[in-house]
Amino acid sequence: MKKTNKYQLYNRQISIFKVLQFIGRRWKFVLLLAMALAVFSGMVRYYKDYRNNMIEYQKAVEKANGINTSQEELIAQLSETQYNEVQRCLYYWKVVIDATDYLENSLLVKADPYSKPVELIYYDKDAEQIENQIWDMKALVMDEEILQEVVDELGWAIDTTYIAELVTVTGEDNRICVKIAADSKENCRQIAEIFESKINGKFGQPTILETTETDLELVDQLAKIYDSKEEATSIVNEYEVSFTNVQKKLSQMMVDEYLGNEEESNSQTTEEPVLRETKLNLSQVLFGFVMGFVGSIVCIGVYYTFSGRIHGEEEICSLFKEAVISNFSISVEAEQYKKQMESIVEKLTLFCEKHQKKSIFLTGSIVNDSLEKIMNEIAANMEKREIAVTYGKNVVYDAQSLSKLEKTEAVVLFEWDEKSLCREIARELNLLEECEVEILGTILIEAK
Amino acid sequence: MRPAIKRENKKLDIAKIADCIFEVLLYSTCLFPFTMWVPVWYTGTDSQPYAFVISILAVLYYVCIKKENKCSREMMLLIFCVLLIGVYAITDAISLGIMYVAKRYVTYVSMASIPLALFFVMKARGRVWERFIKFSIWVWLIAGIIQKWFDSDFAGRYVIRQTTDIERGVVSLATEPSAYGYYCLFVLLLVWGFQKNRLFYMGLLLIQILAMAQSTVTLMYLGIYLIGYALNEILLRKKYAFLKYFGLLGGGLGALYFAYSKQLLPGRMYQIIHLVLIGDWSSLLKDGSIGKRLDGITDSIGRFVDNLALPQGFVGERYFSGNGILLVEGGFISVIILFVLANMIWKAYPGSQRFMFVFGFLIIMFSAIPYSCPIVCMYIGYCCYQAYIGVEGNEKNK
Numbered sequence: 001m002k003k004t005n006k007y008q009l010y011n012r013q014i015s016i017f018k019v020l021q022f023i024g025r026r027w028k029f030v031l032l033l034a035m036a037l038a039v040f041s042g043m044v045r046y047y048k049d050y051r052n053n054m055i056e057y058q059k060a061v062e063k064a065n066g067i068n069t070s071q072e073e074l075i076a077q078l079s080e081t082q083y084n085e086v087q088r089c090l091y092y093w094k095v096v097i098d099a100t101d102y103l104e105n106s107l108l109v110k111a112d113p114y115s116k117p118v119e120l121i122y123y124d125k126d127a128e129q130i131e132n133q134i135w136d137m138k139a140l141v142m143d144e145e146i147l148q149e150v151v152d153e154l155g156w157a158i159d160t161t162y163i164a165e166l167v168t169v170t171g172e173d174n175r176i177c178v179k180i181a182a183d184s185k186e187n188c189r190q191i192a193e194i195f196e197s198k199i200n201g202k203f204g205q206p207t208i209l210e211t212t213e214t215d216l217e218l219v220d221q222l223a224k225i226y227d228s229k230e231e232a233t234s235i236v237n238e239y240e241v242s243f244t245n246v247q248k249k250l251s252q253m254m255v256d257e258y259l260g261n262e263e264e265s266n267s268q269t270t271e272e273p274v275l276r277e278t279k280l281n282l283s284q285v286l287f288g289f290v291m292g293f294v295g296s297i298v299c300i301g302v303y304y305t306f307s308g309r310i311h312g313e314e315e316i317c318s319l320f321k322e323a324v325i326s327n328f329s330i331s332v333e334a335e336q337y338k339k340q341m342e343s344i345v346e347k348l349t350l351f352c353e354k355h356q357k358k359s360i361f362l363t364g365s366i367v368n369d370s371l372e373k374i375m376n377e378i379a380a381n382m383e384k385r386e387i388a389v390t391y392g393k394n395v396v397y398d399a400q401s402l403s404k405l406e407k408t409e410a411v412v413l414f415e416w417d418e419k420s421l422c423r424e425i426a427r428e429l430n431l432l433e434e435c436e437v438e439i440l441g442t443i444l445i446e447a448k
Numbered sequence: 449m450r451p452a453i454k455r456e457n458k459k460l461d462i463a464k465i466a467d468c469i470f471e472v473l474l475y476s477t478c479l480f481p482f483t484m485w486v487p488v489w490y491t492g493t494d495s496q497p498y499a500f501v502i503s504i505l506a507v508l509y510y511v512c513i514k515k516e517n518k519c520s521r522e523m524m525l526l527i528f529c530v531l532l533i534g535v536y537a538i539t540d541a542i543s544l545g546i547m548y549v550a551k552r553y554v555t556y557v558s559m560a561s562i563p564l565a566l567f568f569v570m571k572a573r574g575r576v577w578e579r580f581i582k583f584s585i586w587v588w589l590i591a592g593i594i595q596k597w598f599d600s601d602f603a604g605r606y607v608i609r610q611t612t613d614i615e616r617g618v619v620s621l622a623t624e625p626s627a628y629g630y631y632c633l634f635v636l637l638l639v640w641g642f643q644k645n646r647l648f649y650m651g652l653l654l655i656q657i658l659a660m661a662q663s664t665v666t667l668m669y670l671g672i673y674l675i676g677y678a679l680n681e682i683l684l685r686k687k688y689a690f691l692k693y694f695g696l697l698g699g700g701l702g703a704l705y706f707a708y709s710k711q712l713l714p715g716r717m718y719q720i721i722h723l724v725l726i727g728d729w730s731s732l733l734k735d736g737s738i739g740k741r742l743d744g745i746t747d748s749i750g751r752f753v754d755n756l757a758l759p760q761g762f763v764g765e766r767y768f769s770g771n772g773i774l775l776v777e778g779g780f781i782s783v784i785i786l787f788v789l790a791n792m793i794w795k796a797y798p799g800s801q802r803f804m805f806v807f808g809f810l811i812i813m814f815s816a817i818p819y820s821c822p823i824v825c826m827y828i829g830y831c832c833y834q835a836y837i838g839v840e841g842n843e844k845n846k
Contacts, residue, residue, distance in 0.1 A: 049675050
């Protein structure tokens with residue numbers, strides 16, 4: 001017979017409150033791990049800083065004695081992570097340098113589009129297949145050779161990129177509009193006329209208009225460059241603050257190399273070697289603490305979510321559609337234990353009477369010695385009420401228990417809260433259903 | 449006894465009103481993700497943060513006040529991953545500035561909060577609010593029609609920018625045609641599960657993608673889903689799988705070639721297909737949009753491998769790729785996030801369609817679609833709810 005499983009365990013729903021409660025109960029572990037990681041991470045960083053300072057000091061002494069260090073030697077002194085940090089810092093240095101260079105040389109910046117409108121000249125042209133012609137026009141005005149010729153004719157000592165960015169091609173209705181922005185009307189017109197001579201009437205006769213409209217796209221472009229420079233500068237500063245002396249020196253050498261000042265970087269004046277004081281890096285300690293705190297919370301939460309253990313009576317009802325007859329806490333005082341026992345016996349008797357059962361079988365997915373003792377006590381009490389009670393281990397794995405099923409009319413399951421596995425309970429229930437044994441309900445055992 | 453009953457009824461009504469308010473606010477902020485509802489709140493980003501704020505309030509309301517706090521295990525894992533990335537956010541905030549890091553970390557929080565809030569809202573209603581989605585489709589369509597034929601600047605002041613020109617399509621209530629396109633695509637994925645007029649609304653959305661947005665990249669997204677469909681058919685060894693595969697491939701390419709040869713395609717799309725057909729790959733890669741997207745994917749994967757899948761945190765540049773940013777910033781944690789998202793989508797659809805949707809989503813998210821966009825998070829929330837009601841319920845809807 002093909003075994004069927006009607007329980008959709010993969011669709012389990014987890015209560016956020018219960019997860020928080022579960023984590024809250026383990027607050028000591030969370031704090032302990034957070035403190036341990038804070039101390040560990042602080043110590044590791046302190047040791048690394050101390051070691052780097054010592055190496056730097058030794059190198060400084062060597063340098064003072066006339067030994068010069070090259071880039072390769074500096075790289076050899078750094079760990080891979082430290083070197084990667086320098087590389088990243090260099091990347092942002094390059095952004096800063098390029099942006100500064102651009103802002104110094106761009107004609108657009110000189111046009112000062114923030115304080116006054118950029119002068120624009122429109123070329124309106126009638127065109128039948130406008131869409132394809134726009135592409136041709138764009139290709140023409142972006143052509144490197146044409147741009148170079150324009151720069152040559154203007155007689156300006158600038159890169160062609162700075163001319164290209166002043167020209168935008170758009171389409172409006174049945175016109176192709178070439179907008180040219182520059183710092184003055186004269187320059188606009190001059191550039192426009194040179195372009196027109198290069199295009200050589202390919203798109204018909206132009207209409208040149210003057211306008212005081214601000215080209216917002218160009219303003220946006222400038223704003224982006226300003227922003228990227230600002231952002232990169234702050235990142236560079238952050239890197240340099242956290243750098244060791246070796247990293248700083250390597251970074252400086254690389255930046256100089258990029259700027260073409262290699263000679264300058266090699267001819268620095270030698271300073272008196274000083275052993276830097278190693279300080280405890282508080283941000284690293286904080287990182288360790290937060291990492292430990294959140295990490296332990298996540299570990300406990302993931303364990304709770306994916307352990308596959310049953311979480312409370314609500315889940316037994318929702319996942320297995322089984323009634324929970326009673327809860328039973330084993331770690332209580334003797335008097336309370338006795339009361340619980342009486343209550344369970346009473347409820348079981350009621351259930352048996354309601355379902356007209358005279359013999360029941362007690363089992364569970366985890367039947368250990370303490371549970372067997374409880375089952376034994378229940379059996380003894382139930383016999384006084386003329387209900388035959390037998391008990392045994394997990395019916396899925398224990399043949400002896402399975403054989404006892406034949407002599408009973410119904411089964412009561414004993415499952416451990418936060419201990420019994422859902423898939424084991426499902427297996428048990430599937431087997432009991434296959435054996436056509438009625439299940440009266442479940443008693444949930446709470447260890448704590 | 450009477451006053452007590454009265455009080456109970458009153459309480460019930462307030463709860464219903466609150467449910468309704470959160471539902472309307474969440475749906476409207478997710479389905480109009482680019483609209484500036486409060487114009488003075490300038491964030492500088494295309495997608496507005498209203499959905500994020502509303503979702504946080506909704507989650508707090510449902511968990512703390514309504515005591516509705518159950519969610520799937522995948523959602524819990526997603527929340528834990530977001531918490532872990534939060535460690536990097538806290539430490540990076542010290543060096544890079546709180547606002548700078550918070551802006552980037554919001555993406556991750558949105559990925560958990562918006563789907564969770566929508567899950568609670570959909571659970572409260574007992575189904576997806578189809579009417580609101582249909583209403584939003586009509587609003588977007590009408591805005592698109594007005595922009596295309598009557599007033600090209602229509603609704604311009606309600607979005608942060610409207611970047612388009614004569615060669616490209618209209619933007620409707622989005623910021624650019626490609627954003628309009630991917631918005632339509634995600635709504636199409638929501639419409640897929642509709643109980644009534646599914647095909648009609650799918651048709652409306654396809655019209656918006658092809659005739660209004662005219663976005664090449666959205667066509668590519670649709671193509672990716674079609675490839676996913678074909679692979680799905682082949683992997684499941686369905687009847688006539690290869691025939692369908694080659695039929696789709698041939699039909700799609702044939703239709704494109706026909707439109708190209710008859711010059712029916714819009715300028716930019718025409719130009720790209722022209723460059724592909726003449727084999728001018730270098731010019732194709734020089735195209736700003738395509739180049740940026742490809743660079744985003746390759747650079748981010750390269751950085752992820754260079755970092756040995758360790759999280760880089762929020763230091764460094766942002767890439768032009770949704771999954772790319774995730775992988776670089778979150779490292780292996782993001783791999784778990786992607787696995788969780790794939791699992792949610794996998795569970796949301798019946799067995800015969802699962803592969804297509806997971807494949808399509810994971811691939812298109814490598815493009816420039818940001819996870820911070822509420823419509824993406826809404827789709828995740830929708831999948832989460834579909835998984836909750838079960839595949840049986842899902843199939844019954846068809």
